[in-house]
Amino acid sequence: MNDNSNRDDKLDIETKVVHGGKYYDPYTGAISFPIYQSATFRHLSQDSGYDYSRQQNPTREELENTIANLENGKFGFSFSTGMAAISTVLTLFSPNQHIIVSDDLYGGTYRIFEEIYSRYGIEFSYIDTSKTYEVEKSFKKNTAAVFIETPSNPTMKVSDISAIAEIAQSQQALMIVDNTFLTPYYQRPLELGADIVVHSGTKYLGGHNDTLAGFIVVNNETLSHRLKLIQKSEGAVLAPFDSWLLLRGIKTLGVRLKKQEENALKVAKWLKGHSKINKVYYIGLPEHEAFEISRKQATGFGAMISFTVENTEIAQQVLRKVRMIIFAESLGGVESLITHPMTQTHSDIPKLIRERLGVNDRLLRLSVGIENVDDIINDLKQALE
Numbered sequence: 001m002n003d004n005s006n007r008d009d010k011l012d013i014e015t016k017v018v019h020g021g022k023y024y025d026p027y028t029g030a031i032s033f034p035i036y037q038s039a040t041f042r043h044l045s046q047d048s049g050y051d052y053s054r055q056q057n058p059t060r061e062e063l064e065n066t067i068a069n070l071e072n073g074k075f076g077f078s079f080s081t082g083m084a085a086i087s088t089v090l091t092l093f094s095p096n097q098h099i100i101v102s103d104d105l106y107g108g109t110y111r112i113f114e115e116i117y118s119r120y121g122i123e124f125s126y127i128d129t130s131k132t133y134e135v136e137k138s139f140k141k142n143t144a145a146v147f148i149e150t151p152s153n154p155t156m157k158v159s160d161i162s163a164i165a166e167i168a169q170s171q172q173a174l175m176i177v178d179n180t181f182l183t184p185y186y187q188r189p190l191e192l193g194a195d196i197v198v199h200s201g202t203k204y205l206g207g208h209n210d211t212l213a214g215f216i217v218v219n220n221e222t223l224s225h226r227l228k229l230i231q232k233s234e235g236a237v238l239a240p241f242d243s244w245l246l247l248r249g250i251k252t253l254g255v256r257l258k259k260q261e262e263n264a265l266k267v268a269k270w271l272k273g274h275s276k277i278n279k280v281y282y283i284g285l286p287e288h289e290a291f292e293i294s295r296k297q298a299t300g301f302g303a304m305i306s307f308t309v310e311n312t313e314i315a316q317q318v319l320r321k322v323r324m325i326i327f328a329e330s331l332g333g334v335e336s337l338i339t340h341p342m343t344q345t346h347s348d349i350p351k352l353i354r355e356r357l358g359v360n361d362r363l364l365r366l367s368v369g370i371e372n373v374d375d376i377i378n379d380l381k382q383a384l385e
């Protein structure tokens with residue numbers, strides 16, 4: 001397919017999210033990019049670039065170009081889930097290589113590292129990557145990568161992307177950033193020196209709690225060839241319809257995130273003033289330890305809030321009593337969701353690590369949606385009574 005020759009590459013991210021990779025289907029002019037629901041393609045006299053959808057599919061390709069465009073990267077890859085994307089990145093490494101990982105991490109990422117990839121001889125160290133000197137100290141002769149999640153899940157620690165990228169580069173290690181929480185709308189790790197960005201597209205990028213998806217974006221051509229080989233060999237690719245759902249979701253990423261962030265700041269301030277709340281973790285509060293570094297490397301704070309309540313009973317009561325806010329896993333969608341990380345998203349993380357991080361039975365995590373903010377606050381208020 002020909003690239004759109006009129007394309008303006010200097011557009012703001014607010015505009016880029018609306019128009020995607022090619023703006024429209026070059027064959028038909030369709031504004032809503034078509035769902036090419038085909039497993040295979042006729043061999044034409046001239047190579048069209050499409051043979052079989054595990055290798056490439058036009059709808060998926062449009063999405064892959066879109067995410068690359070948003071992250072300001074050259075090559076995008078989409079997968080059936082965020083975990084499939086992370087798993088693909090891990091297959092870049094070999095036995096006896098060592099990876100430094102953020103200790104405050106999505107539970108599924110911890111699980112795939114420890115339960116699966118450690119069996120193939122890859123070694124992981126979990127450290128507080130929000131302290132750059134800890135990262136520096138943790139390098140070993142065989143360190144091949146640093147994998148960070150920032151802001152982290154669920155205690156909202158922020159790691160200095162450019163400082164860590166510089167250290168990684170000096171040690172010939174790859175710098176990998178899970179950018180799920182802020183998305184390229186607010187944070188673009190490749191611009192800050194990272195080598196690989198991964199995403200759970202299930203969250204803010206999709207934005208509607210209706211489909212699973214994952215992404216990888218890189219700038220380096222050699223890396224991209226390897227990733228393409230793994231993607232087409234393993235086949236955990238995103239289906240055409242799901243690719244379309246993501247393309248559609250991304251169009252409103254900007255307006256959704258802005259509204260969610262605006263709501264989140266109000267909710268976080270309200271939570272802080274509540275007598276039954278002990279601690280509020282929201283990076284957009286000026287007193288949060290990561291406020292300054294967040295302002296340096298991102299253009300927004302996102303809409304994820306964690307908080308601890310006075311005791312276990314109150315935590316359980318909130319989960320039981322919320323009416324509009326839904327007690328459910330996941331995050332980033334238009335609906336406000338509340339979870340109990342200790343028993344849900346982070347149940348696979350050992351108790352010792354969990355307790356050090358503050359992931360206890362009193363911690364709740366709120367993904368703030370786009371609803372009317374007073375309705376969100378009033379729901380929390382009655383649930384806490």
Ligand SMILES: *Cc1c(COP(=O)(O)O)cnc(C)c1O
Binds near residue numbers: 081149178199
């Ligand atoms: C959800 C999530 C993942 C995993 O993505 P799936 O799409 O659920 O497979 C990875 N990282 C973070 C930060 C997440 O929130």
